[in-house]
């Protein structure tokens with residue numbers, strides 16, 4: 360799993376920039392009626408009638424955000440789309456188009472970029488997103504991918520980070536911490552592999568964790584689910600940096616406080632057992648791990664009955680007056696201040712040493 364099988368090696372220069380763009384994008388036929396013009400002109404043309412559009416962008420840098428020693432390029436392409444789509448879904452909008460910009464050094468043959476694009480294409484197809492443009496250039500070291508995602512929503516459906524009110528319920532989708540523990544497993548196996556390239560790791564017990572790290576799924580289903588339940592969140596954010604820093608973002612933007620209950624944090628059993636194996640506290644991982652791409656939102660207490668039985672949604676706390684601050688209420692009923700220890704790429708300077 361540590362090698363991208365590249366039997367063929369076509370140098371990027373053999374195709375040239377335009378040949379490469381044609382080659383990589385030839386399977387990308389637009390499907391949405393809102394895409395008027397996709398790849399092939401100076402700019403894409405979109406038409407959303409009188410709806411609101413949302414736009415978001417993310418930059419992924421080799422050695423900072425991903426490590427190709429254990430991240431297959433196809434997965435990387437898939438994940439790059441998910442990271443962006445998740446931000447669109449966090450506005451309670453539908454992701455519709457993306458542009459994809461890449462800079463690759465000549466270490467990458469055409470076949471490697473084909474793999475990257477196969478992941479992008481798979482994600483775009485599954486999430487019903489058109490790839491409508493991008494840019495392609497060379498880099499002196501490593502691979503950079505920047506994706507811009509565009510989405511659409513009715514004006515009144517858009518949810519900002521700023522609308523939470525005291526007494527609103529705090530709700531999270533899915534479960535937390537698995538992606539971070541998947542990364543710990545992959546880092547560990549990378550070291551084992553370095554020491555003994557013939558070792559055959561048994562990663563079966565960690566399948567869920569590794570999948571959550573390498574092939575995350577953005578929560579496309581939540582906006583339609585909430586619509587069906589007749590619930591409009593008062594605020595929403597996606598969990599890319601860890602639960603505690605996202606709660607802090609909601610609180611700061613909404614000028615409220617929050618109480619988060621440790622016992623309510625949803626954890627997959629695989630996270631609990633691997634945390635025991637690594638001797639780390641699973642709550643800490645859920646609070647600070649990051650890369651879960653779940654959605655965190657607040658709803659009015661009046662909507663409690665509508666969501667309480669839904670297996671996708673966990674109520675993990677409630678908002679308070681701002682002056683009460685932001686706290687974790689532990690299982691032992693201790694009240695600890697919530698602090699942001701989310702993963703910050705600006706601090707990821709140790710990537711060179713690994």
Ligand code: ADP
Pocket residue numbers: 380384397398399400401402458459460461490491492493494495
């Ligand atoms: P320009 O000279 O205006 O930058 P390009 O030759 O870079 O145009 O791009 C030609 C077309 O191909 C444009 O529609 C552009 O959006 C698209 N494109 C370029 N690179 C990529 C890429 N990496 N992925 C998807 N589309 C791309």
Ligand code: MG
Pocket residue numbers: 493494495
């Ligand atoms: Mg260009």
